[in-house]
Amino acid sequence: MANRFxxxxxxxQGTRMKSKLYKVLHKVCGKAMVEHVIDQVEEAGFDHVVTIxxxxxxxxxxxxxxxxxxVL
Incomplete structure (x- = not known):
């Protein structure tokens, strides 16, 4: 299957977390949460990754x- 996005x-913003650090940048096991997601996306073999x-x-x-x- 080609062109998997x-x-x-x-x-x-993560206001409910009551932190000045943006929600996806909070560290879990030494890496930002968003890095864990990107790692899994890459491992799954998607052709393109777009982050909002x-x-x-x-x-x-x-x-x-x-x-x-x-994309903003």
């Missing part, structure tokens, strides 16, 4: 780097 939702960013977009992009395309 994964869409990662990483635009939440919003609050803290620059910080999320810095963590993920070129492992994904981005």
């Amino acid at each position: 994964a869409v990662v939702l990483a635009a939440g 960013v919003g609050h803290g977009a620059d910080s999320v992009k810095q963590v993920i780097g070129d492992r994904s395309e981005y």
Whole structure:
């Protein structure tokens, strides 16, 4: 199957977490939560990864780097 896309939702501010750090950047087992998701998407063999960013977009992009395309 060709052209499989994964869409990662990483635009939440995380206000209910009562933290200044954006929700997807909180660390679990030493890695940001969004990194765990990207790792699994890559392991599943998707052709393209698109991450939806919003609050803290620059910080999320810095963590993920070129492992994904981005949409604001």
